[in-house]
Amino acid sequence: MGRLSALFDPESVGVVGATDREGSVGRAILENLQETYDGEIVPVNPSREQVLGLECYSTVTAAPAIDLAVLVVPPDIVLEVLDDLGETDTRAVVVVTAGFAESGEEGATREQRLCERAERYGLEIVGPNSLGVMSTANGLNATFGPDSPREGSISFLSQSGAFVTAVLEWADEQRIGFHHVVSLGNKADLDETDFLREWGDDPGTDVIIGYLEGIDDGTAFLETAREVTEDTPIVLVKAGRTDAGAQAASSHTGAIAGSERAYETGLEQAGVIRAHSVQELFDFARALSGLPEPDTDGVAVVTNAGGPGVLATDAVGDSRLEMASLSAQTTDRLADVLPEEATRYNPVDVIGDANADRFGDALETVLEDDAVGAAIVVSAPTAVLGYDRLAETIIEKHEDYGKPIVACLMGGERARAAEQVLRGFGVPNFFDPTRAVAGLEALTRYREIRERTIDEPTTFDVDRERAQKVLSRAERYSDNRVGVESMELLEAYGIPTPASEVVSDPDRASEVARAIEGDVVMKIVSPDVSHKSDIGGVRVGVSDDEVASAYEDIVARVRTYQPDATILGVQIQELVEMEDSTETIVGMNRDPQFGPLVVFGLGGIFVETLEDTAVRVAPIGESEARDMIDEIQASPLLRGARGREPAHIDAITETIQRLSQLVVDFPSILELDVNPLVVAPEGVQAIDLSLTVDTDRLEGDEP
CATH class of the missing domain: 3.40.50.720 (NAD(P)-binding Rossmann-like Domain)
Known part of the structure; x- marks a missing residue:
């Protein structure tokens, strides 16, 4: 100790x-x-x-x-x-x-x-x-x-x-x-x-299990659990799941990364296997404490009962495991050791009159197949089958082959006596085939946890002093929320943005627009207006000669819909070509336990309706950033599905990492949305920005 x-x-x-x-x-x-x-x-x-x-x-x-x-x-x-x-x-x-x-x-x-x-x-x-x-x-x-x-x-x-x-x-x-x-x-x-x-x-x-209602220091927990799970599996039931955190959040990212999502993400990154019931907690623990890790995800089912065998097969299909494809050599040998009426394909049905020796022959044959990483023995009681002898056979094969075997010896007192024998050798027995599969799946999940690579986050060359000056502007606003007038914050951290400037009169708007090649986008700049386009606060594709009148029209519309809104001006922004591009979101919500949660997913107007996002606790390394891209359902779209030219995945990966570094460097940033982050074959562009700053923490952010 x-x-x-x-x-x-x-x-x-x-x-x-x-x-x-x-x-x-x-x-x-x-x-x-x-x-x-x-x-x-x-x-x-x-x-x-x-x-x-x-x-x-x-x-x-x-x-x-x-x-x-x-x-x-x-x-x-x-x-x-x-x-x-x-x-x-x-x-x-x-x-x-x-x-x-x-x-x-x-x-x-x-x-x-x-x-x-x-x-x-x-x-x-x-x-x-x-x-x-x-x-x-x-x-x-x-x-x-x-x-x-x-x-x-x-x-x-x-x-x-x-x-x-x-x-x-x-x-x-x-x-x-x-x-x-x-x-x-x-x-x-x-x-x-x-x-x-x-x-x-x-x-x-051998295994750590627990019941938690909350985690006090998510950062310390994550770092410690990652180290511990290299050698010792951790299985937890986390109670108190709630969407209250999401309801309280004011940004898109905050709504996505609510309290339960934070725990789900934090525990996953920590390498913790999460159970959702006491039964699961101990089913996983029994498998993890007594069985070796499987080399492959292939599972063989050996059974004397067709129905329970099918249940086991269905459960494998619903899991991350797969039914092993037995080799021709294996099926030929099964034909030699089993009756003609038996099934020599997976699931292997040794039929109802099988004794323990027949079970043993079939189990030994499938365990010798390289495609089989684990086996489930499913049995219903019969007059010709002694469960005590079957338990001894399972233990013998368990020790001979070093592959995980779980038993599903169904029945009452007879099964309980056999279960006691099996448990003495680390082989769990479950009445329900679905639980047996879940136990094996926990072994596979732990193998993946041990095999995963967690790379150190890249430290980019950034301008922290410039970023600090931008954040300090939040002190001017009563709600500490800032928007596109602070795009310079992203530039300080190397995140590409279109040419833009916030102006406060029509003449300056025209002057800035003329300096930008092509048509421009115009957006109202106000801490009080969240959905600018809904009230006419955005105009897209405005030519030079229309900019002055568009400026006056945008301000007038906002004044009509929100008379009390504080208007800081209008942003004149370079129009980004959207052909072959996809609108995504990258953002952050600071969780009370786990700290900065970075979100990436499908953005624009779809962010909250489709909810196609991935979340990670910052800081984020390159491999985790790439995993976030692969995790969303729209990932094939970004990678060039249906003849589309693929987006610049490296640029997306780098942007996620740079934003991760930004929110780690500045604890004063409570929420941040870059939506949309337009991704294209040539790279990425951050089009819009909103963030909330805790001004009491700004002094602690000093570079």
Whole structure:
């Protein structure tokens, strides 16, 4: 274990607030420790001399050395105990006590003071409002839950203590074991990232699973999870999915990259496998903790039952896996070892009178085929088939071939007995073929996570000082939103823009238009007008001699529709040729947990109706930028579908990266839309811009 070893491998545990009062939390924790823990137990309570047969101490400073302190005292006493612990060698603390940030303003203040003491004394604190911690390595059950877990290789963290107790009881019935368990509580000090880091280096942990309602520091979580998943898979249930973040956002990008999309993107980039139910959570964990990774996505199904075999085949078709195409050599050999009535193609039906030996012959034959990366054994009970013998056969082939095998031995007590045998050798059994396929798919997903390449983001040569000056203009506006008058921001970061200028009178408009070759585009510049074209605030293809009158017409129309709008002028912009071009969007919304979320997709008027976008957490490297382009449904259009000349993919890739660098460099940018970003065979052009700036952060953006 690492820096949190005292939490899970303490030589002594002190229970502060220990009592023998029936029905009390202090008694429940002490009883749990006495039942299984093999270290020293130190009760602390100034009102007791002895608790449950153990000598009790008045204070932690009067007690023998305590590695792990579990606090079950009133909330207003917790801080006093932490002050006392600061005088001892104790460094690990679990605060079971509630009444902190979850209880209102007074509790939030108390929790802040708890955090200050954690830092002052170098304490590692779980909670407050925590169920406690467990470790089967040494029988530690420092919780007030009703059950101790079975021993296993799964380490489990949860933001909900109630979820822990429910899951442990269910897992015991399913004969699923754990290595470490922690109830995070309010996460005032230690959070999910700390435990990922700790368990990622723990040889006793094969899989990390968890239930989370939120992630406090998305950036730290993402960086840590990426490192951990190189060796240890992480599977999480993320609860509290909501579109509230999208509803609150004011830009196109904000609407696209709402709260749930942020978590979906962040977890994906972190290499976390996301489960959507408790059943999935443990189905994935069982497969990942006991089976090797498949070399290929090809799956062979061996079954004695046509219907369940078809269900398994359908489930494979609905997944990222595929039914393996068996070689002629394999099918010929299957013809030799199976009855004539059997099916020698995938799925392989050994028919209803098959015994375990016939299953074994068929399974061995398909596993020898290079196209088969994994196998599913699907069986219905029959009078001629002994499930105990079939389980032994599956284990034998599992060990001989080193390829993942999952079982789907359907039935009741007979199947449960066989399942117990299989689980002892790391082979999971599922009643439902669909769950068996999902377990294999989790293995494939983890293989892809381990194989993926994450390149370092390119650092472009940019003009940060120029960008800073542009952003500072937001202080002039009451809502801190700026638009096309700040196109210079993009130019400072090397993002191509058409020639343009914002003017404030018709004569200057004509002068600027004459300096631009060809017709121009004219747009109202106002922080109060979001959809300029809807109210006549945009004119396209205006000739030199029409510019002055067009200027007056645009301003008059906007005045008519929005009399209170602040008008800063009209932008005169070079007309971009749209033939063979596609309108896209590239933008950013700053998520409270994960930071800048960069969006790329189909833009223009279709951005919110078609919702064809890809999202990544910045900073973004070249490979991730290219993945974003490939991910959208319109990608074939950009790559030259149906005879179109392909767009300049390298230019799009670079633009995504440059915008990523911009929003990382300037935390003051809360939202940003470049819509449209016109992409063509020759390159890209940013046509329109809007952004929201947190002016309070501008000083921190200084180059």
